[in-house]
Amino acid sequence: MSEFNESSNLTLFPAIDIADGKAVRLVQGEADSATNYGDPVGAAADWEAQGAEWIHLVDLDAAFGRGENRAIIRKVIRSLRDRVQVELSGGIRDDESLERAVDMGVKRINLGTAALENPEWAAKVIAQYGELIAVGLDVRGTTLAARGWTREGGDLWEVLARLEEANCVRYVVTDVTKDGTLKGPNIELLKQVMERTDRPVVASGGIATLDDIAALRELVPLGLEGAIMGKALYSGAFTLRQALDVAGR
Numbered sequence: 652m653s654e655f656n657e658s659s660n661l662t663l664f665p666a667i668d669i670a671d672g673k674a675v676r677l678v679q680g681e682a683d684s685a686t687n688y689g690d691p692v693g694a695a696a697d698w699e700a701q702g703a704e705w706i707h708l709v710d711l712d713a714a715f716g717r718g719e720n721r722a723i724i725r726k727v728i729r730s731l732r733d734r735v736q737v738e739l740s741g742g743i744r745d746d747e748s749l750e751r752a753v754d755m756g757v758k759r760i761n762l763g764t765a766a767l768e769n770p771e772w773a774a775k776v777i778a779q780y781g782e783l784i785a786v787g788l789d790v791r792g793t794t795l796a797a798r799g800w801t802r803e804g805g806d807l808w809e810v811l812a813r814l815e816e817a818n819c820v821r822y823v824v825t826d827v828t829k830d831g832t833l834k835g836p837n838i839e840l841l842k843q844v845m846e847r848t849d850r851p852v853v854a855s856g857g858i859a860t861l862d863d864i865a866a867l868r869e870l871v872p873l874g875l876e877g878a879i880m881g882k883a884l885y886s887g888a889f890t891l892r893q894a895l896d897v898a899g900r
Contacts, residue, residue, distance in 0.1 A: 660899035661868040662877030664707040665698040669720045695727045701891035705736045707879045713742020763787040774817035785821040829857030851876035864897045
């Protein structure tokens with residue numbers, strides 16, 4: 652169990668999911684459930700103005716294998732000018748796509764499907780890039796979801812054990828059944844993962860209220876480093892400023 656985080660602060664990652672050049676939100680990862688929230692550059696500027704230190708960017712089209720949004724992602728990163736750090740997720744499955752992401756200037760890359768379907772490659776890039784690489788564990792029950800959450804990707808605990816052997820630096824844990832539903836995070840799942848790793852864990856999916864953020868902050872001594880938030884912010888349940896205050900800014 653982790654005891655590395657000396658501060659009690661929870662790092663918050665406001666999310667910008669991009670499809671067809673627009674900021675959108677999905678419900679439970681369903682491709683046809685998208686709600687359009689407009690310009691990703693504007694969304695990033697809003698999160699920066701409210702005090703974001705990180706932004707979680709997702710290329711949904713790349714994740715679903717139906718295209719990519721490289722140009723607008725590059726525009727978002729340039730607009731932030733290193734004032735806000737960016738982590739990127741979606742469709743990074745080989746050396747070429749990984750190197751493109753690195754060249755765009757992101758501070759962290761979240762591997763998803765590739766870590767499940769190509770474990771040798773994942774182990775290689777974890778060894779090569781270290782802190783730059785996090786692995787997303789997208790879960791239904793204890794079964795991992797791959798290919799934009801459209802296929803099963805193996806048993807959570809078997810994959811986690813393999814990634815531990817590969818010295819994975821960080822995990823992003825999403826309960827797919829919670830994502831975009833505003834039904835609260837899966838605290839039990841997060842605790843179970845943190846019991847099996849000393850690496851930092853980032854929570855994703857289900858945050859609906861400031862009380863949810865307070866509950867996640869209580870897990871920081873167990874190894875929870877941060878939380879990704881999307882729909883609650885976009886729907887106006889609370890502001891990012893309010894969330895950052897609860898998270899211990």
